[in-house]
Amino acid sequence: MEVFLSLIERKRDGGVLSDAEWKRFVGAVVAGQLETYQITAFLMAILFRGLDVSERRSLTLAMRDSGEMLEFACDPGRPVVDKHSTGGVGDKVSLPLAPLLAALGFRVPMISGRGLGITGGTLDKLSAIPGFTTALPRPRILELVETLGVAMAGQTERMVPADRILYALRDASGSVPSLDLITASILSKKLAEGLDALVLDVKFGSAAFMPTQARGRDLARALVSIATECGVRTRAVLTDMNTPLGLTAGNWLEVKESEACLRGGGPADLRELVIDLAAHVLVQTAREASLERARHTATTCLDGGAAHGKWRELISAQGGRLDDFERLLAADSLAPVVLEVRSDRSGFVTRCDARVVGEVVRDLGGGRHTRDSVVDVRVGIDRLAKPGTRVRAGDLLGRIHAESTDAAEEAARRFREAIDVGDSQPDPGPLIHDVMLAGD
Amino acid sequence: MEVFLSLIERKRDGGVLSDAEWKRFVGAVVAGQLETYQITAFLMAILFRGLDVSERRSLTLAMRDSGEMLEFACDPGRPVVDKHSTGGVGDKVSLPLAPLLAALGFRVPMISGRGLGITGGTLDKLSAIPGFTTALPRPRILELVETLGVAMAGQTERMVPADRILYALRDASGSVPSLDLITASILSKKLAEGLDALVLDVKFGSAAFMPTQARGRDLARALVSIATECGVRTRAVLTDMNTPLGLTAGNWLEVKESEACLRGGGPADLRELVIDLAAHVLVQTAREASLERARHTATTCLDGGAAHGKWRELISAQGGRLDDFERLLAADSLAPVVLEVRSDRSGFVTRCDARVVGEVVRDLGGGRHTRDSVVDVRVGIDRLAKPGTRVRAGDLLGRIHAESTDAAEEAARRFREAIDVGDSQPDPGPLIHDVMLAGD
Numbered sequence: 001m002e003v004f005l006s007l008i009e010r011k012r013d014g015g016v017l018s019d020a021e022w023k024r025f026v027g028a029v030v031a032g033q034l035e036t037y038q039i040t041a042f043l044m045a046i047l048f049r050g051l052d053v054s055e056r057r058s059l060t061l062a063m064r065d066s067g068e069m070l071e072f073a074c075d076p077g078r079p080v081v082d083k084h085s086t087g088g089v090g091d092k093v094s095l096p097l098a099p100l101l102a103a104l105g106f107r108v109p110m111i112s113g114r115g116l117g118i119t120g121g122t123l124d125k126l127s128a129i130p131g132f133t134t135a136l137p138r139p140r141i142l143e144l145v146e147t148l149g150v151a152m153a154g155q156t157e158r159m160v161p162a163d164r165i166l167y168a169l170r171d172a173s174g175s176v177p178s179l180d181l182i183t184a185s186i187l188s189k190k191l192a193e194g195l196d197a198l199v200l201d202v203k204f205g206s207a208a209f210m211p212t213q214a215r216g217r218d219l220a221r222a223l224v225s226i227a228t229e230c231g232v233r234t235r236a237v238l239t240d241m242n243t244p245l246g247l248t249a250g251n252w253l254e255v256k257e258s259e260a261c262l263r264g265g266g267p268a269d270l271r272e273l274v275i276d277l278a279a280h281v282l283v284q285t286a287r288e289a290s291l292e293r294a295r296h297t298a299t300t301c302l303d304g305g306a307a308h309g310k311w312r313e314l315i316s317a318q319g320g321r322l323d324d325f326e327r328l329l330a331a332d333s334l335a336p337v338v339l340e341v342r343s344d345r346s347g348f349v350t351r352c353d354a355r356v357v358g359e360v361v362r363d364l365g366g367g368r369h370t371r372d373s374v375v376d377v378r379v380g381i382d383r384l385a386k387p388g389t390r391v392r393a394g395d396l397l398g399r400i401h402a403e404s405t406d407a408a409e410e411a412a413r414r415f416r417e418a419i420d421v422g423d424s425q426p427d428p429g430p431l432i433h434d435v436m437l438a439g440d
Numbered sequence: 441m442e443v444f445l446s447l448i449e450r451k452r453d454g455g456v457l458s459d460a461e462w463k464r465f466v467g468a469v470v471a472g473q474l475e476t477y478q479i480t481a482f483l484m485a486i487l488f489r490g491l492d493v494s495e496r497r498s499l500t501l502a503m504r505d506s507g508e509m510l511e512f513a514c515d516p517g518r519p520v521v522d523k524h525s526t527g528g529v530g531d532k533v534s535l536p537l538a539p540l541l542a543a544l545g546f547r548v549p550m551i552s553g554r555g556l557g558i559t560g561g562t563l564d565k566l567s568a569i570p571g572f573t574t575a576l577p578r579p580r581i582l583e584l585v586e587t588l589g590v591a592m593a594g595q596t597e598r599m600v601p602a603d604r605i606l607y608a609l610r611d612a613s614g615s616v617p618s619l620d621l622i623t624a625s626i627l628s629k630k631l632a633e634g635l636d637a638l639v640l641d642v643k644f645g646s647a648a649f650m651p652t653q654a655r656g657r658d659l660a661r662a663l664v665s666i667a668t669e670c671g672v673r674t675r676a677v678l679t680d681m682n683t684p685l686g687l688t689a690g691n692w693l694e695v696k697e698s699e700a701c702l703r704g705g706g707p708a709d710l711r712e713l714v715i716d717l718a719a720h721v722l723v724q725t726a727r728e729a730s731l732e733r734a735r736h737t738a739t740t741c742l743d744g745g746a747a748h749g750k751w752r753e754l755i756s757a758q759g760g761r762l763d764d765f766e767r768l769l770a771a772d773s774l775a776p777v778v779l780e781v782r783s784d785r786s787g788f789v790t791r792c793d794a795r796v797v798g799e800v801v802r803d804l805g806g807g808r809h810t811r812d813s814v815v816d817v818r819v820g821i822d823r824l825a826k827p828g829t830r831v832r833a834g835d836l837l838g839r840i841h842a843e844s845t846d847a848a849e850e851a852a853r854r855f856r857e858a859i860d861v862g863d864s865q866p867d868p869g870p871l872i873h874d875v876m877l878a879g880d
Contacts, residue, residue: 008614012487037476041613044484047452173481174448 004028004038012045019058026062026162040173043166047178056180056222057229063188064230066162068138070109070194072145079285080107080145083277084190085201086209086219087119089358090244090384093201094122094152095258096266096274096302099310101281102149103301109145109193110152111159115375116368118207118358120254123154128252128377130328132320150314160192182209183222187230197233197284199277200224202436205242207354213238213433220436228438233284237276238434243387244354245431246270250366250380250401252334257382259329262311264303269386269431275299276432334378335401339408341415342394348425349389349397356418357381360411364402379403381415387428391421444468444478452485459498466502466602480613483606487618496620496662497669503628504670506602508578510549510634512585519725520547520585523717524630525641526649526659527559529798530684530824533641534562534592535698536706536714536742539750541721542589543741549585549633550592551599555815556808558647558798560694563594568692568817570768572760590754600632622649623662627670637673637724639717640664642876645682647794653678653873660876668878673724676876677716680869683827684794686710690806690820690841692774697822699769702748709826709871715739716872774818775841779848781855782834788865789829789837796858797821800851804842819843821855827868831861 007021017025025042028034051059072080081101085091098110112134115121123134136144136153144151163185170176190198200223203209204216220236227234246267248257260266261274278301279294288294301307315322328334361367365376378401385397397419402408447461457465465482468474491499512520521541525531538550552574555561563574576584576593584591603625610616630638640663643649644656660676667674686707688697700706701714718741719734728734741747755762768774801807805816818841825837837859842848 005612005614012484012614035476035612037480037609038613040477040481041484041615044452044481044488045614048484048488169477172445172475173478174445174452174485175481 004034004042008038008042008045011042011049014049016052017055017058019054022055022058023062026059026066029165030066030161036169039166040169040175043170043173043175043178043181046180047175051180053225053229056183056226059180060184060187060191060226060230063160063162063166063184064191066188067160067192068156068158069192070138070142072107072109072142072194075107078105078107078149079196080109080194081197081199081281081285082108082110082190082193082195083199083201083281084186086186086203088203088241088245089118089120089207089354089361090246090249090254091120091203092125092246092254092258093270093273093277095125095255096261096270096307096311097277098150098152099262099314100274100278100298100302100307102314103306103310104278104282104287104298106149106281106285107145108150109141110150111155111189111193112152113154114368116371118355118362118367120249120251120367122152124375124377125251125254126152127375128255129315129320130324132315132318134318136318144317148310148313148317150310152314152318155189160189163188179219179222182219183226186223187227191227191230191232195232197281198227199280199284200234200236201239201273201277202236203239203241205240205354207244207358208241217434217436224436224438234438235280235284236436237280237432238436239273239432240429241354243352243428244357244384245273247384247386248380248382249357249361249384250364250382251375251377252328253380253382253401256329262302262308272431275302280435333401335403337402337405337408339400339402339405339412341397341400341412343385343391343397343421344393345421346392347421347423349385349387349391349419350422350426351420352384352386353418356414357384360414360418364400364407364411376403385419387426390425444474444482448478448482448485451482451489454489456492457495457498459494462495462498463502466499466506469605470506470601476609479606480609480615483610483613483615483618483621486620487615491620493665493669496623496666499620500624500627500631500666500670503600503602503606503624504631507600507632508596508598509632510578510582512547512549512582512634515547518545518547518589519636520549520634521637521639521721521725522548522550522630522633522635523639523641524626526626526643528643528681528685529558529560529647529794529801530686530689530694531560531643532565532686532694532698533710533713533717535565535695536701536710536747536751537717538590538592539702539754540714540718540738540742540747542754543746543750544718544722544738546589546721546725547585548590549581550590551595551629551633552592553595554808556811558795558802558807560689560691560807562592564815564817565691565694566592567815568695569755569760570764572755572758574758576758584757588750588753588757590750592754592758595629600629603628619659619662622659623666626663627667631667631670631672635672637721638667639720639724640674640676641713641717642676642678643681644678645680645794647684647798648681657874657876664876664878674878675720675724677720677872678874678876679713679872681794683792683868684797684824685713687824687826688820688822689797689801689824690804690822691815691817692768693820693822693841696769702742702751704743712871715742720875773841775843777842777845777848779840779842779852781837781840781852783825783831783837783861784833785861786832787861787863789825789827789831789859790862790866791860792824792826793858796854797824800854800858804840804847804851816843825859827866830865
């Protein structure tokens, strides 16, 4: 790409690249025709200069088209839908939501990632289910989605190769925080699933990619507007990630909590978010006229056992051994050591810091420091005391599941810093702060 | 350099790096310890965020110290001085100035570069002198400067390696126009010469690196302030480069014009600038109390033949064959074809565009399109009609020296576009627009 330097210079000077130029750029990236030291300078120039709406759309679509896409038969009665979360601690929403959407009659090609740092990954959680495999070839993903209504898999090697290359370069050279590049990265992967509708869970707070609500809102707006520009009906909910979602963090413990949710139980915040996201998909696809009716439909489906049934079918279809799974569910813990952390005073929990909880779980072995880290799915924290909870001295604040006593004690020491207990009952505030529709 | 990513991120976010961090960065660049794709992203972040004064100083000094420096015996009576020009068309000032400064009793280790694009290079001009070599090893440079007072050479392989590496990466990835990086690049090379005083010729205009006087002024200020911070007495003159300097452009033709200057003749603008730059060095080093007296001293030295004598000694010392050189000087042209371009109307020359002249000379073979181009020293343009000159129909506007008739005719066609002839006599304006001292 002889002219790439002139594109770098144009973007550096605040210019706008054409659709054809973005296509050529992405094509040359994937073909290995560009020097990486030119690509990273270009990405940094993008971070500073930004992209206009037409460029965001062009880049996103060029990245989406850089590899193999999922393509589904046209079937207006069974829209192809998915959810994407920007990541958080205790965020196991995908596990109950995917089978719930399938039980509601949608086709759900849920392509997920692994966790990194304090952010958990759906693939890691699913790997805690005995026998379950997420390494599905493309034909098998298509088959499962058409027949069962749902597949939960990792990205295939041939999907969106441009994002893999560009993300690795951004990660190594400091251009990760570009809103334009984040948007293109997230959406190119989701749009490659061949979706009719997409719902986004954009998180803000101590353990989120976006620390403040304002920045979360910016990201949500950008994602909704570009996805809509790209022809997919999209909306976003803006949710609080200062506190972990649910009462557990750690791969197996989160599977267990998801199971409870799918049986109509589990913590209220998780249930609320799962039902709300499903309801938004129902409204987006015009299956329901109002959010209220849609919530009712989703709740009925969840509580009636249809979602749980779909979940069990999905586990079997993806190699999971249901009887082994049931046996593990019956155990109190899979970890060698369980340490209870108790309050030394009475009062109300005023803070349960998702970032600290995430760091503790990661350092117990439940998350990755680097891409090559091996995850221990057994470890984590459960029975979390969340803001607003009344505790007496000696009451449980949480339980550490660890590989050893030393690890558990170190984790407990740090976990205490995550929880504050005060005298007056706080208002924990809503979980869902806003809903962003196209045109907002 | 495990932490380089954190430095990129800090600069990206507008932070300031410490002196130790700049040293480590430059050290790691030269040791090949950094990925080039990280370096280019960092350079682009510098372009957008800029460096503060302390960072500019730290980077410049770290680059200066990245390789071998020239070191001279302490001899307060013979200060070590040099001139740097930001480059232009017809800029042969170094050729008369270096021997003039040596004749005035200074030590002048003049390390120069090759030309690129429309900008001529001192090394290319010198290569037109039969036998003259600029590839001198460091000990020979030191010896010539101590004994003769002057050496004119290319950078040795071991001098300022950080600049070579960083410049090549900037050139390929779009971060050339960073004022901070330009400053560090220029000054690290000059400061590696072990100078007591430095005078800078910062050009602005159509053929200059900085197109406007305002941007030329910014660069001049930055260079003077950082060089002064680095402990070298420095001043800059701001000169016009909308019109070529002197009446010739092209390597051999410029040598010939320099020879005329050294004999006390040559065009007025060249002579004015050579004398002025020498005068500034005399004042800077406290050899003269006023610029007026210094101009007088420099003029006397030039017209008395001392500078020309030094020039001849220099040519001999660097392998040049004086009798061959004299023979060439006696010839009207070294090029196979000389084509006269004449005015088709009467009036006054109102414009002689340095950029067009530079492009024509480059395309005649006198300049480089890429670093690997081979230069034909014989070609160029002389007897240029400059703004303010009265011409009648049929008078000469310039002569094209070319390799072939076709090349000459193509050059003549384009050269006509460089010259405008109008009815009223224009005010060509001053050559030297301003002088920048430390603290300005």
